[in-house]
Amino acid sequence: MIPHIAERYIRFAQWEAAGRSPIYERLALHVAHSQNCLGFLSALPADRQQPNLLFAAVRHVAGHISCPEAFDRVIHDQAEEVATVMRRRTTQTNEPGRCAVLLPLLAPITGPIALIEVGASAGLCLLPDIYGYDWGDHKLPPPQEFAGCAPIFQCSASPGTPQPVTHPDIVWRAGLDLNPLDVTCDADVAWLEQLVWPEHQLRLERLRSAISVAKHCPPHVVSGDLTQDLPALVAEAPGNATVVIFHTAVLTYVADQQQRDAFAKQMLESDAIWISNEGPRVFPQFSARAGQPRDDMFLLMQNGQPLAWTGPHGQQIAWLSATGA
Known part of the structure; x- marks a missing residue:
């Protein structure tokens, strides 16, 4: 068990934190080689051992920690407090900036859309028609009624990326999550902020802007399991709208590959448009068409x-x- 956990933290340092968060890269490598930290993690359930969850829980308990020595002291002196947070909370990084990569798929859909997000957290990604976007050589400002308050997400787009000229026509939206977060709850908002990596000040500012907008039009997010409760939510969508079901960095937390594959089969057999934005190893039956996997990117x-x-x-x-290479 401990070697498996260590490998997980090394992968996180190399493929996720490297070049993006020097603090988390340093701490993840430290955890991978610390018997104290590995022992602490091994006492937790397997679904509560993620790097993002550990680092956010330590920040929740002890504030910003950047050096391994201080991190060790927290794990040693406040282990039960950190463990309590990790058992109660989950990794629910509600990154609204991901809407910038979803919009090229949503905008071309003609007619009204019923948008459903699986693993919605607080539902901030359910508001892509409210935000503004900057893809470098092409921009799409927020709708007039949200100008000045909605965040504008910057996204570097390669040549050939479709350039949306209008926001999608979303007439109904809903989210599904095991443990929905509430944008009007201070504790839930604080947890969302603690999930933002320490150096990512711009992400934190954009998150706060998105939360501010969402408080005026709170997304409808219901408690439920994506493997069981999605059909009931789909049935609530208006009949005159195209149902679009999407998820980002969610199915990776479904450990059983058979369950992932069953979900994919369900989506392909449905009448909905299915948009998936996950690590390339989540659905290997599809990702092979994209060529060599890029472990530092989503597909x-x-x-x-x-x-x-x-x-x-x-x-x-x-x-x-066009060839997918």
């Missing part, structure tokens, strides 16, 4: 067809060629 797919590599926080989109 954006529509109905199982790979379309682009995307930055985990929506900061980049690299459109695939």
Whole structure:
């Protein structure tokens, strides 16, 4: 068990934190080689051992920690407090910036859309028609009624990436989550902020802007399991709208590959448009068409067809060629 945990933290340092968060890269490598930290993690359930969850829980308990020595002191002196947070909370990084890589797929859909997010957290990604976008050589400002208050998400887009000229026509939206967060609850908002990596001040500011907007039009997010409760939510969608079901960095937390594959089969057999933005190893039956896996990127797919590599926080989109290579 401990070697498996250590490998997980090394992968996180190398593929997720490297070049994006020097603090988390340093702490993850430290955890991977610390018997004290590994022992602490091994006493937790397997689904509560994620790096993002550990680091956010330590920040929740002890504030910003950047050096391994201080991190060790927290794990030693306040282990039970950290463990309590990790058992009660989950990794629910509600990164609204990911809407910048979703919009090239949502905007071309004609007619009204019923938008459903699986693993919605607080539902901030359910508001793509409210935000503004900057793809470098192309911009789409927020709708007039939200100008001045909605965040504008910057995303580096490769040549060939579709350039939306209008926001999608979303007439109904809902989210599904095991433990929905509430944008009007101070404790839930604080947890969302603690999940933002320490150096990412711009992400934190954009998150706060998105939360501020969401408080005026709170997304409808219900408690439920994506493996069981999605059909009931789909049934609530208006009949005159195209149902679009999407998820970002969610199915990776479904450990059983058979359950992932069953979910994919359910999506492909449904009448909905299915948009998946996950690590390339989540659905290997589809990702092989995208060529060599990029473990530092997500793979954006529509109905199982790979379309682009995307930055985990929506900061980049690299459109695939027609051959998928």
